[in-house]
Amino acid sequence: MDRTPEFWRCVISRAQSTGVPEARMNKLRSAQILRSLATKTAYTNAATEVAKNVDALAAFVGQHRRDYVQPGRCSEAERDRIEEQVGAFVRTCTDNIARLEASVAAEPALNSHVVAHRHGAALILSERLHAVGSAFDRCRSLRYQQLLQQQRRRRALPEALAPPRQPYSPYDANSGSGGAGWQDGSAEAGMRPEQRQVLEAENAALAEQLANVGHGAALAESTMRELATLHQMLSTQVMHQSEQIEQLYTQAVAATLNVERGNVHLTKAIAINSSARWYLIAFLLAASFGLLFLDWYSS
Amino acid sequence: MVLNIRQKQIDALVRLLHLNAPPSALKSGGDDEAYKVLVLDRVTKDIVAPLLRINDLRKHGVTLHLMLEAERQAIPDVPAVYFVRGGEEGVERAVADAAAGLYDSLHLNFTPCLPAPLMQKLAAGMVAASCAQRVGKVYDQYLSFIALEAGLFSLGLHNTYLQLNDPAARDTQISAASEAVVDGLLSVLITLGIVPIIRCPKGGAAEHIARQLDARLREHLGARQNLFSEAAPALAASLARPLLCLFDRNFELSVMLQHTWTYKPLVHDVLGLSLNRVTVEEAPPAAAAAVGLAPQAPVKKHFEVGEGDFFWDANGRNQFPKVAEDVDAQLTKYKQAVEELNRQTGAGIDPNGDPGAAGQANTRGLMAAVSSLPELTERKRCIDKHTNLATHLLQAIKARGLDLFYNLEEDMLSGKADAAAMLRLIQGDKGTLADKLRLALVQLLTCEALPSEPEFDRTTSALAAAGADPAALAYVRRMRRLNLTGRAAAAAGEPGGGGGGVAGGGGGALAGLAGQSHLLSWADKTFGQGLSSLTKGVKVLLAGEQQAAVTVAMEALMDGKPSPELDSFAIFDPKAAPGRPARGGGPFREALVFMIGGGNYLEYESLATWAGRATPPKSVVYGATDLLSGEQILAQLAELGRRSGV
Numbered sequence: 001m002d003r004t005p006e007f008w009r010c011v012i013s014r015a016q017s018t019g020v021p022e023a024r025m026n027k028l029r030s031a032q033i034l035r036s037l038a039t040k041t042a043y044t045n046a047a048t049e050v051a052k053n054v055d056a057l058a059a060f061v062g063q064h065r066r067d068y069v070q071p072g073r074c075s076e077a078e079r080d081r082i083e084e085q086v087g088a089f090v091r092t093c094t095d096n097i098a099r100l101e102a103s104v105a106a107e108p109a110l111n112s113h114v115v116a117h118r119h120g121a122a123l124i125l126s127e128r129l130h131a132v133g134s135a136f137d138r139c140r141s142l143r144y145q146q147l148l149q150q151q152r153r154r155r156a157l158p159e160a161l162a163p164p165r166q167p168y169s170p171y172d173a174n175s176g177s178g179g180a181g182w183q184d185g186s187a188e189a190g191m192r193p194e195q196r197q198v199l200e201a202e203n204a205a206l207a208e209q210l211a212n213v214g215h216g217a218a219l220a221e222s223t224m225r226e227l228a229t230l231h232q233m234l235s236t237q238v239m240h241q242s243e244q245i246e247q248l249y250t251q252a253v254a255a256t257l258n259v260e261r262g263n264v265h266l267t268k269a270i271a272i273n274s275s276a277r278w279y280l281i282a283f284l285l286a287a288s289f290g291l292l293f294l295d296w297y298s299s
Numbered sequence: 300m301v302l303n304i305r306q307k308q309i310d311a312l313v314r315l316l317h318l319n320a321p322p323s324a325l326k327s328g329g330d331d332e333a334y335k336v337l338v339l340d341r342v343t344k345d346i347v348a349p350l351l352r353i354n355d356l357r358k359h360g361v362t363l364h365l366m367l368e369a370e371r372q373a374i375p376d377v378p379a380v381y382f383v384r385g386g387e388e389g390v391e392r393a394v395a396d397a398a399a400g401l402y403d404s405l406h407l408n409f410t411p412c413l414p415a416p417l418m419q420k421l422a423a424g425m426v427a428a429s430c431a432q433r434v435g436k437v438y439d440q441y442l443s444f445i446a447l448e449a450g451l452f453s454l455g456l457h458n459t460y461l462q463l464n465d466p467a468a469r470d471t472q473i474s475a476a477s478e479a480v481v482d483g484l485l486s487v488l489i490t491l492g493i494v495p496i497i498r499c500p501k502g503g504a505a506e507h508i509a510r511q512l513d514a515r516l517r518e519h520l521g522a523r524q525n526l527f528s529e530a531a532p533a534l535a536a537s538l539a540r541p542l543l544c545l546f547d548r549n550f551e552l553s554v555m556l557q558h559t560w561t562y563k564p565l566v567h568d569v570l571g572l573s574l575n576r577v578t579v580e581e582a583p584p585a586a587a588a589a590v591g592l593a594p595q596a597p598v599k600k601h602f603e604v605g606e607g608d609f610f611w612d613a614n615g616r617n618q619f620p621k622v623a624e625d626v627d628a629q630l631t632k633y634k635q636a637v638e639e640l641n642r643q644t645g646a647g648i649d650p651n652g653d654p655g656a657a658g659q660a661n662t663r664g665l666m667a668a669v670s671s672l673p674e675l676t677e678r679k680r681c682i683d684k685h686t687n688l689a690t691h692l693l694q695a696i697k698a699r700g701l702d703l704f705y706n707l708e709e710d711m712l713s714g715k716a717d718a719a720a721m722l723r724l725i726q727g728d729k730g731t732l733a734d735k736l737r738l739a740l741v742q743l744l745t746c747e748a749l750p751s752e753p754e755f756d757r758t759t760s761a762l763a764a765a766g767a768d769p770a771a772l773a774y775v776r777r778m779r780r781l782n783l784t785g786r787a788a789a790a791a792g793e794p795g796g797g798g799g800g801v802a803g804g805g806g807g808a809l810a811g812l813a814g815q816s817h818l819l820s821w822a823d824k825t826f827g828q829g830l831s832s833l834t835k836g837v838k839v840l841l842a843g844e845q846q847a848a849v850t851v852a853m854e855a856l857m858d859g860k861p862s863p864e865l866d867s868f869a870i871f872d873p874k875a876a877p878g879r880p881a882r883g884g885g886p887f888r889e890a891l892v893f894m895i896g897g898g899n900y901l902e903y904e905s906l907a908t909w910a911g912r913a914t915p916p917k918s919v920v921y922g923a924t925d926l927l928s929g930e931q932i933l934a935q936l937a938e939l940g941r942r943s944g945v
Contacts, residue, residue, distance in 0.1 A: 001439040002319070003413065010422030011431045018426065044334070044376050051333055113363065113372040120362025121334045127357060
């Protein structure tokens with residue numbers, strides 16, 4: 001429940017009762033209104049900029065998502081263009097965030113709370129970017145699934161065309177043999193039907209081979225596309241992992257420092273030990289000499 | 300409409316974090332107030348902790364959360380959201396921070412509300428330091444309660460039972476305690492946006508608090524019309540008002556002291572569940588000790604349970620053996636899923652198959668794998684956590700012989716008390732002193748007639764021989780004698796005793812409650828490896844169906860049919876004109892049950908089961924001043940015994 005108006009009423013009445021000059025009262029009120037226009041540090045401005053960019057990216061993805069995902073809405077070239085744009089945007093945003101982080105480390109003489117706050121702001125930005133990126137990845141995987149289905153359908157069609165070719169060739173052969181029946185024609189005319197038959201058989205064989213090669217190429221292309229998407233997805237996971245590894249690394253570094261300190265302590269302890277040994281030996285020797293002396297003295 | 304108190308509190312908190320901007324003005328990220336710092340104090344930290352984790356806070360733009368009392372450093376151009384209790388300390392620190400210019404602007408949110416004198420003090424302080432322009436907004440939040448689950452809340456007020464029943468307490472202490480309870484209840488009602496009809500047993504703390512609550516609600520309804528209507532406009536016009544029932548802890552004390560056998564109450568009782576978080580101590584792994592490193596102190600591990608944990612939700616009400624089986628089943632399901640995934644992603648390629656098709660299938664499988672992998676790892680983590688918890692529970696059960704106590708108490712609750720068996724258990728060496736005391740207390744509270752002097756003396760001497768402190772026993776005996784508690788006391792108790800057996804007999808298999816129990820012997824496994832449960836023998840029969848007295852009372856109250864025992868319940872209706880006798884209201888579909896002095900997961904479970912099974916399904920929200928385990932209430936009873944000098 002909003003008690004702000006009540007608060008301001010109390011402030012004004014209190015100010016008036018304690019006799020604050022009118023000028024200061026006005027300054028108070030104007031300062032409150034103008035507070036939002038006060039200068040902010042460079043870091044906050046930069047962070048707000050990046051946040052605006054990320055929002056723009058999210059809006060862009062949202063806008064084009066319908067066209068992108070649904071089949072038949074836009075051509076492959078357009079989809080590739082969208083992907084490229086999104087990729088470029090994501091890269092610039094990541095660069096900006098990295099620069100923000102670097103600036104935090106570079107600026108000296110900041111108290112720990114400010115440092116923590118700035119790191120937190122950068123983390124918020126990177127998390128938002130990551131969310132947008134994974135949403136886009138999901139769209140992309142949908143697109144590739146559709147492509148896969150299309151490929152499968154297209155492959156099914158040529159196989160349906162193949163059987164009709166079978167009756168075609170006996171027909172050719174028949175016409176060829178019918179042509180071969182003109183044996184009493186010129187030798188050239190006789191050669192041509194046979195040649196034609198052989199040629200046609202060769203053609204058919206070649207065509208089939210080419211078709212196979214074409215299929216293989218199409219398959220390879222789709223596999224490559226899938227690999228690219230997978231690579232992208234895996235790389236995001238790997239990036240995550242690398243961050244975790246970095247954390248582990250810093251912890252390990254801290255641990256090594258501890259180990260080094262432990263080593264120093266150990267060497268000191270060894271030194272003390274050895275010195276203690278010397279003292280012990282010296283004491284024993286002195287004691288034995290003392291004993292001998294006493295013996296000699298008393299005899 | 301189902302009352303979901305946790306969601307409502309989360310919504311209120313999110314609104315708070317977005318600086319209470321009107322919902323239409325919510326922009327994400329591009330505006331100036333995007334990155335804020337959250338300042339909490341101890342009380343509000345407990346409120347926020349079960350609801351929002353640090354990542355959730357970050358999603359709403361909070362970069363840092365700091366404690367009010369700690370030394371805080373200046374962060375120049377950042378708005379700070381203060382969410383603190385409306386007391387002296389909060390006001391003073393806010394003024395100090397504003398004067399020191401720690402943050403750019405302060406948005407103050409007080410819970411439950413900021414009383415007028417403190418508002419004056421705040422204004423005075425700001426004017427004196429001439430920094431009033433730093434204050435962005437001042438809000439009353441009315442969020443002084445801890446919502447643990449959708450239908451469970453606690454007020455976080457410790458030792459209320461002790462304070463309210465203390466014979467040596469001064470009036471000021473008692474009124475302070477009841478004020479706190481009323482504040483908390485008011486917050487709950489405002490957050491839910493409902494004005495219920497209040498019923499409570501006559502006489503005692505419940506009626507006193509109900510009266511105060513009624514007065515406060517009338518005040519709010521009269522003064523600010525929009526407090527209840529802005530929260531849920533639809534509700535204000537709805538015809539079915541919910542029912543709020545306040546009960547004193549003495550209504551039924553035995554349910555707090557009982558040993559339990561279902562999962563959630565077991566975790567709460569044995570492992571200590573607080574704010575949806577369990578802390579267990581784990582002995583260091585044996586391997587480390589064998590290598591010759593210095594013996595390490597037992598490591599404390601924290602586990603979060605609560606909403607969103609699929610296993611917790613599904614198994615909260617199941618008995619322990621079934622929980623064990625379920626963990627096993629989930630683990631096998633997970634292993635199958637992982638194998639399936641491995642197969643899909645080409646771990647087993649058929650060498651004679653068509654390479655093109657295999658390649659395609661592989662990549663498809665890989666894509667499916669990459670997308671479903673995070674979900675699977677999350678599932679595995681959850682299963683591991685519950686395996687861990689179950690193992691610890693099992694160790695505790697075996698060490699303390701809790702199943703013996705449980706069976707004996709079940710016998711007592713159904714009236715077949717066996718004094719000899721109880722004495723044998725007390726003199727035996729299974730179970731801690733607290734367990735034995737609880738057994739004796741349950742017997743005392745549930746036997747039909749008060750035990751005779753010699754029997755009682757035998758019990759006390761057995762306990763004293765075992766080393767326990769009989770103060771609590773003496774206190775409870777005195778209370779029973781004065782008819783202030785126990786089965787013989789509440790009017791709804793007697794018919795409840797018989798009715799409970801019949802009404803709860805929906806399962807049918809309740810005739811023989813004791814059943815046999817064999818200890819579950821598990822192979823000791825290290826964390827993370829599967830469980831192979833060698834559950835020998837018959838598990839305990841469906842014994843947990845004994846209904847708590849509260850459930851029976853609620854059943855009668857929600858039906859709304861006038862009956863002699865219900866007339867002993869007072870009615871308050873804040874919306875009715877003062878002086879007009881309030882009507883009881885017809886059958887209710889929604890209710891809030893509140894226990895003054897302490898509550899417990901067992902009662903909550905009993906209520907929830909009944910509400911789920913009733914036709915038409917009713918929605919019941921359960922709350923208490925604090926969720927106490929058996930040992931905690933035992934300590935309070937012992938303290939009371941000492942203070943009343945019995």
